[in-house]
Amino acid sequence: xxxxxxxxxxxxxxxxxxxxxxxxxxxxxxxxxxxxxxxxxxxxxxxxxxxxxxxxxxxxxxxxxxxxxxxxxxxxxxxxxxxxxxxxxxxxxxxxxxxxxxxxxxxxxxxxxxxxxxxxxxxxxxxxxxxxxxxxxxxxxxxxxxxxxxxxxxxxxxxxxxxxxxxxxx
Numbered sequence: 001x002x003x004x005x006x007x008x009x010x011x012x013x014x015x016x017x018x019x020x021x022x023x024x025x026x027x028x029x030x031x032x033x034x035x036x037x038x039x040x041x042x043x044x045x046x047x048x049x050x051x052x053x054x055x056x057x058x059x060x061x062x063x064x065x066x067x068x069x070x071x072x073x074x075x076x077x078x079x080x081x082x083x084x085x086x087x088x089x090x091x092x093x094x095x096x097x098x099x100x101x102x103x104x105x106x107x108x109x110x111x112x113x114x115x116x117x118x119x120x121x122x123x124x125x126x127x128x129x130x131x132x133x134x135x136x137x138x139x140x141x142x143x144x145x146x147x148x149x150x151x152x153x154x155x156x157x158x159x160x161x162x163x164x165x166x167x168x169x170x
Contacts, residue, residue, distance in 0.1 A: 020104060073093055082150065
């Protein structure tokens with residue numbers, strides 16, 4: 001597998017992957033995170049592409065099998081400025097992963113994408129819905145620490161916030 005920036009021509013495939021992910025989440029006990037509001041909207045993905053923060057995971061046949069949003073900076077994500085029931089580990093620049101989804105064609109797509117992002121900066125924050133047991137398990141498996149609860153703009157459901165940081169980045 002490889003990671004590359006998303007191209008506008010990838011958009012139809014990305015939307016198929018998000019449709020698959022919504023159905024998968026519903027089947028695994030998480031119908032509300034993206035299903036209720038058909039998240040993420042195409043306009044947001046277009047914005048991510050325009051801002052060079054949308055990425056795709058491609059397989060050995062150069063087919064798009066996964067997608068995510070990744071960006072990096074100091075206090076880069078306003079969603080993470082307020083955390084309750086805990087605190088962040090690091091206070092420096094960090095990377096953020098949002099809207100991670102795979103098409104289910106191959107094992108390990110999510111882990112590959114998250115590990116790629118971590119290799120870029122050594123400090124990642126992610127969040128997931130309280131019903132998203134699959135993502136919670138993956139975050140824990142990859143060495144992320146549960147830090148508290150955050151809230152996102154698109155709904156009122158709390159999200160579990162995770163962070164992973166290399167020792168020399170704190």
